[in-house]
Amino acid sequence: MDKKKELIFKAKRNSKFGDQEYYIVAKDKKKISEEDLIVALQKAQTERMPAIFISPGELDKKAKECLEVWRNILKFDQIKSFK
16 A cells, blocks of 8 residues: 555543553545454554554445454544545
């Protein structure tokens, strides 16, 4: 995939339970697959943090199932556009 259409970073958020760090993957794709989510989750787990996947694309059926299974450590946020 063209790296211009992908952004990976870490973010920290203050909460009642202390600072929480997130591994964030943003991809400009039309369809998000289970594999896309699993790769993001695996990278986040090596950093010992939950993952957030951001994209304007739609989740395919297996990706939706993956989100349900890993809902405590993997979140998806659909945005309008990267522009």
